[in-house]
Amino acid sequence: MSASVRTRRSMAWTLGLALLLLLATWLSIALGSLRGGVVFEPGWLSSLTADGDGSLHAKVLLFWRAPRAVASIIVGACLAVAGLVLQGLTRNPLADPYLLGISGGAGLAVVLLHALPALVVDSGWWLVPIAAFTGAQGAGLLVLGIGRSWGTGGGRLSVLGLLLAGIVVNAFCAALMSFLLVRFDPFRLRITTLWLAGGIGFTRWEQLMLVALLALAAWIYLRISAHRLNAFALGTTGAVAVGVDAHRLLHRAALVSSLLTGLGVSLGGLLGYVGLIVPHVVRRLAGSDFRSTLLLTAVAGGLLVAVADTVARLALAPEELPVGVLTALIGCPVLLLLLRVQLRRGAP
Amino acid sequence: MSHTPPTLEVADLSCGHGAALLSQVSFSLSRGEALAIVGPNGAGKTTLLRTLAGQLPLLGGTIRVDGVDLTRLSAIQRARRVAFLSQDDAVDPGLTVEELVQLGRTPHLGLWGRPGPRDDNAVGQALSACQLTELAHRGLDHISGGERQRARIAMTLAQQTALLLLDEPVTHLDLRRRMELFELLSSLREQRQLTLLMVLHDLPEAYREADRVLVLGEAGASLVPASPEHRIPPLG
Amino acid sequence: MTMARPIHLVCCLLCGGCPTTPARPAASQIQITDDHGHTVSLAHPARRIVSLSPSNTEILFAVGCSERVVLRDRLSSFPEAARRLPATNPFQLSPDHVAGFSPDLVLLTHADSSRVEALRRLGLAVAILEPRSLDAVYNDIHVIARLCGSGPRARRLVQRLKRRVQAVVQRVRGRARPSVFIETDGTDSLKPWTCGRGSFVDQIVRLAGGRSVTATLDRPFAQVNAEEIIAANPDVILAMGVDRQSGARGLQRLRSRQGWSSLEAVRQGRVIDTIDADLLSRPGPRLVDGLEALARALHPAAWP
Numbered sequence: 001m002s003a004s005v006r007t008r009r010s011m012a013w014t015l016g017l018a019l020l021l022l023l024a025t026w027l028s029i030a031l032g033s034l035r036g037g038v039v040f041e042p043g044w045l046s047s048l049t050a051d052g053d054g055s056l057h058a059k060v061l062l063f064w065r066a067p068r069a070v071a072s073i074i075v076g077a078c079l080a081v082a083g084l085v086l087q088g089l090t091r092n093p094l095a096d097p098y099l100l101g102i103s104g105g106a107g108l109a110v111v112l113l114h115a116l117p118a119l120v121v122d123s124g125w126w127l128v129p130i131a132a133f134t135g136a137q138g139a140g141l142l143v144l145g146i147g148r149s150w151g152t153g154g155g156r157l158s159v160l161g162l163l164l165a166g167i168v169v170n171a172f173c174a175a176l177m178s179f180l181l182v183r184f185d186p187f188r189l190r191i192t193t194l195w196l197a198g199g200i201g202f203t204r205w206e207q208l209m210l211v212a213l214l215a216l217a218a219w220i221y222l223r224i225s226a227h228r229l230n231a232f233a234l235g236t237t238g239a240v241a242v243g244v245d246a247h248r249l250l251h252r253a254a255l256v257s258s259l260l261t262g263l264g265v266s267l268g269g270l271l272g273y274v275g276l277i278v279p280h281v282v283r284r285l286a287g288s289d290f291r292s293t294l295l296l297t298a299v300a301g302g303l304l305v306a307v308a309d310t311v312a313r314l315a316l317a318p319e320e321l322p323v324g325v326l327t328a329l330i331g332c333p334v335l336l337l338l339l340r341v342q343l344r345r346g347a348p
Numbered sequence: 349m350s351h352t353p354p355t356l357e358v359a360d361l362s363c364g365h366g367a368a369l370l371s372q373v374s375f376s377l378s379r380g381e382a383l384a385i386v387g388p389n390g391a392g393k394t395t396l397l398r399t400l401a402g403q404l405p406l407l408g409g410t411i412r413v414d415g416v417d418l419t420r421l422s423a424i425q426r427a428r429r430v431a432f433l434s435q436d437d438a439v440d441p442g443l444t445v446e447e448l449v450q451l452g453r454t455p456h457l458g459l460w461g462r463p464g465p466r467d468d469n470a471v472g473q474a475l476s477a478c479q480l481t482e483l484a485h486r487g488l489d490h491i492s493g494g495e496r497q498r499a500r501i502a503m504t505l506a507q508q509t510a511l512l513l514l515d516e517p518v519t520h521l522d523l524r525r526r527m528e529l530f531e532l533l534s535s536l537r538e539q540r541q542l543t544l545l546m547v548l549h550d551l552p553e554a555y556r557e558a559d560r561v562l563v564l565g566e567a568g569a570s571l572v573p574a575s576p577e578h579r580i581p582p583l584g
Numbered sequence: 585m586t587m588a589r590p591i592h593l594v595c596c597l598l599c600g601g602c603p604t605t606p607a608r609p610a611a612s613q614i615q616i617t618d619d620h621g622h623t624v625s626l627a628h629p630a631r632r633i634v635s636l637s638p639s640n641t642e643i644l645f646a647v648g649c650s651e652r653v654v655l656r657d658r659l660s661s662f663p664e665a666a667r668r669l670p671a672t673n674p675f676q677l678s679p680d681h682v683a684g685f686s687p688d689l690v691l692l693t694h695a696d697s698s699r700v701e702a703l704r705r706l707g708l709a710v711a712i713l714e715p716r717s718l719d720a721v722y723n724d725i726h727v728i729a730r731l732c733g734s735g736p737r738a739r740r741l742v743q744r745l746k747r748r749v750q751a752v753v754q755r756v757r758g759r760a761r762p763s764v765f766i767e768t769d770g771t772d773s774l775k776p777w778t779c780g781r782g783s784f785v786d787q788i789v790r791l792a793g794g795r796s797v798t799a800t801l802d803r804p805f806a807q808v809n810a811e812e813i814i815a816a817n818p819d820v821i822l823a824m825g826v827d828r829q830s831g832a833r834g835l836q837r838l839r840s841r842q843g844w845s846s847l848e849a850v851r852q853g854r855v856i857d858t859i860d861a862d863l864l865s866r867p868g869p870r871l872v873d874g875l876e877a878l879a880r881a882l883h884p885a886a887w888p
Contacts, residue, residue: 032680032684033678033680033681033684034680034681034684035670035681035684035685056683056686056706056707056708057683059683059705059706059707060679060680060683060706063702063705063706064679064680064683064702064705064706065680128698182807183803183806185803185804185805185806186769186777186805187694188694190675191675191696194675194676199676201698201699201702202679202698202699202701202702202705204701204705313678317678317681318672318673318678318680318681319673319676320673320676320678
């Protein structure tokens with residue numbers, strides 16, 4: 001398949017999935033749980049513009065359903081793009097924010113926050129996202145630091161070193177988390193465990209705006225670096241040979257990925273599979289050129305989590321399922337299907 | 349001819365991994381010249397080449413390409429003047445030939461990385477110069493070793509540099525493919541005035557394919573001209 | 585319809601939401617401060633109440649406001665009438681679901697701050713009542729009564745409760761205090777859950793004339809190492825949980841546990857396992873029932 005055909009194909013997919021995403025968002029706000037059942041309110045948009053935000057119902061739409069729908073899109077986009085970049089950098093299809101210990105760091109920071117006396121925690125909504133984001137960055141820096149000292153070539157960063165460091169940091173974070181959880185009372189323990197399984201819950205609009213802005217800035221940085229990220233397909237030496245400052249770019253792209261992971265975790269808890277599966281699907285559909293895949297990945301990731309969260313919210317209404325279960329249920333069969341098709345065609 | 353600076357000018361160069369492996373290396377190449385670097389294993393052939401490519405830091409001396417000091421250039425500026433093909437082929441086999449060659453344009457792309465007509469031209473020309481136009485859409489894992497090496501060279505051509513550094517370009521190829529590759533290189537030198545530095549293992553091969561040979565040994569580096577009678581006429 | 589409304593809406597959202605309805609300073613405004621220091625105001629006594637913890641539900645019924653409860657949590661099981669109310673999961677509150685009942689007051693004991701925030705953002709009055717002692721329970725009864733406008737009944741209830749507590753304290757006064765191990769959940773027999781200082785169960789044990797072996801623990805609820813308890817050799821074991829798999833009650837379970845069967849308390853059968861766990865785990869009026877039952881079990885001689 002020629003490159004220009006691939007580009008057009010990826011644009012077509014991007015457009016198609018973006019439309020689906022709009023539809024999914026609209027549906028997600030139109031569907032709610034009411035007294036044990038699921039309600040469908042197709043006229044929500046017009047009722048909002050008529051009532052403003054005065055009535056309780058309007059408030060539910062504006063401050064519960066709508067922000068949750070938008071949050072799920074942002075979470076999906078952040079985690080998927082982080083996974084895409086990490087898989088491209090490490091040239092390992094299993095690289096994912098979880099494997100590299102980055103979300104482990106985010107989770108640990110939030111559990112640590114919850115381990116503090118209640119007075120500290122309940123005083124600010126902004127503490128959780130900041131903790132998650134700081135934890136992700138901290139873990140990302142730790143992974144880079146360890147990976148650097150283990151990498152070949154005298155102190156420079158290597159792909160293998162990064163992966164090994166990630167496994168260690170992950171294990172360490174998980175152990176610390178278990179230690180902290182022991183000190184929790186049963187209620188807090190249950191809430192935190194549910195969060196660790198992935199959950200979107202309530203988000204303020206201010207928080208969403210901030211996260212969206214940061215995520216957009218990160219995405220723009222990645223898009224500008226896209227053609228240089230493509231050069232990693234030549235290997236580190238090859239990338240340097242075509243003028244890419246490979247080590248610095250590796251470092252920066254890895255940090256931006258951990259920023260995106262931290263943002264995703266701060267809104268959605270520890271949501272797995274998105275960073276692993278979405279890049280795979282995108283690559284099968286549109287190839288490995290970052291210039292075409294960055295946008296498609298964000299849209300596809302947003303769509304996956306938006307749908308998963310809506311189902312999680314309503315499948316057993318008024319009970320909620322952890323979203324992580326849903327992303328796995330949706331994502332894994334899709335991946336298996338695509339792998340099968342690919343194997344039949346004979347490509348690796 | 350004497351007013352234009354030599355394509356490559358190396359003066360008192362020291363290179364190595366930390367400690368100097370080679371020192372006081374000096375030579376210069378003019379446009380279209382080919383220099384072969386030979387020597388026993390561990391003598392520093394790859395180290396020298398990689399230092400010239402900017403992959404390893406320079407321990408002493410100067411390197412000038414077209415009169416410009418290489419160490420003062422940014423990575424992108426350097427990549428527009430010097431192309432380097434390493435010995436190991438670490439390329440992602442999932443790429444197509446065309447995608448690989450397109451990567452050679454990386455130092456020329458603008459802010460958003462979108463290729464323009466010049467980039468497309470460079471890629472097209474590189475593919476045809478290496479006789480890969482028909483294989484352009486094949487995956488790298490679906491072509492032969494020789495074709496793959498040609499594809500890598502096409503990538504460096506797309507980079508449109510004056511100087512091309514090749515680390516053991518023919519080591520893993522059989523005799524026929526080696527001859528084909530050398531034919532390709534000599535025609536490229538002719539058509540594009542490409543200046544070439546190659547690390548080669550085979551001494552007669554080096555004398556045959558290059559204008560001069562840099563022999564690295566325990567006594568240091570010595571530059572030897574390759575005499576014309578060593579050349580074998582190209583295969584039919 | 586003009587374009588002004590939607591634009592106004594978007595601006596509001598971007599600025600973090602603006603209050604559309606200013607606070608109404610009504611003459612008969614009810615104001616209380618909940619256990620998290622938050623001020624909850626109602627214009628009139630609550631008419632549609634969502635109660636998300638069993639203790640609050642029991643208090644509501646006890647002060648005569650049961651008809652006003654529209655939604656309960658799944659664990660609220662007393663009195664029988666409460667079971668007929670619709671129920672929801674208190675751990676994953678769906679504000680959507682709660683709002684569907686058009687409540688004017690939501691009562692919680694435990695607080696998942698983000699969900700509480702969500703409810704408050706919807707304009708609902710949310711009061712978090714987390715009593716840690718008997719006095720706190722009395723206070724919360726008064727608070728709830730204020731919110732529902734049934735002050736007199738609450739006062740009478742609290743007086744009765746205080747009298748009963750006093751009666752128990754009198755009877756066990758001067759008697760030797762047995763050491764008690766409180767096991768709230770023994771599912772993990774190597775690390776059972778217990779109560780420490782600051783929990784109301786610990787206070788009940790003291791009032792009932794006992795002495796908790798884990799009174800020095802700094803947290804109200806914690807897991808302890810079984811070895812420590814075995815080493816402490818308590819005189820009595822208060823087993824509140826029921827084995828979920830076999831349904832075995834306290835003494836049976838403890839007998840079958842390795843290491844525990846050698847304890848004096850177990851060998852001599854000094855295991856209290858017949859008190860309904862709800863009586864000792866819900867900080868509401870029935871806590872006094874639990875106190876009476878526990879005191880009788882610890883000091884049977886005081887009730888000839």
